[in-house]
Amino acid sequence: MRRLIVFALLLFSAAALQAQRIQIDLPPGLASKAVETVDVTLDGPLLRLAARFLDGDGDERVARDMIRQLQGIYVKSYQFDDENAYDKTILDKVRAQLGPSWKRLVLVKEHGDHTEIHADMRGENVVGLLVIAAERRELTIVNLVGPIDIEKLATLEGHFGIPKHGRRDKSND
């Protein structure tokens, strides 16, 4: 009986640490309106496979280190020709899935663009990230599932062709 209780407690604690995947359910007609669409769905086994094909240098090394502990990467991105091509209330369904462990880290509203970053916090650890970038001609939703090193995530800037705006600003100061 004691073993059963210990097993149940272990199972419960493991489930409690399990990162939550957010279902990015968007209207099916949205993709047909877009001029460019990106749909990336990478779960654990595919990430492990990808890691074996990433080189040990440069950007690919950064990517390999980044995905090492991730359980999933899910991205949907649409670019439109026209402004306001989508109704921003479609994002409510995505936000509604965020449980109590999710904390909003950033919310930026600027010139009709809207960017928000949410993190799934378990104690000091970040085990999930949701980025919603709702711009006038672009909608992007990113969900990273699994332990995330925020410091490493910050190093994305300067890699993959992303300019180092922040650091350049600092050096100019």
Place this chain on the structure above:
Amino acid sequence: MSLDNDLRNALRRVPAPEGFADRVLARVHGGQTILSARGQAGLPVLHWWRGIAATFLLAAMLGGWGAHEMVERRREAAGQRAREQVLLALRITGEKLAHAERGVRHITSE
């Protein structure tokens, strides 16, 4: 005359040792068996079932190698596709995070 006697002695009929005929016959039969196993040109004769078994073995080996190659090629293609998707996903994520950071900097600097 002694030459005549010597010749007569040398060519006289001598009975064969006991069992000689049986031994000769046994050798003759043995020789026929060897001949039939080696064929007319002295090469070994393959039985038909050995040929079929060898063909099946070769086909199985070639089939296994081909299947292994196909699986490896598919795995390589899937791995490359996953690699490209990871790089694309991280590029998009990085761009959006950088965009948010710029927004925060812009707002706080105002």
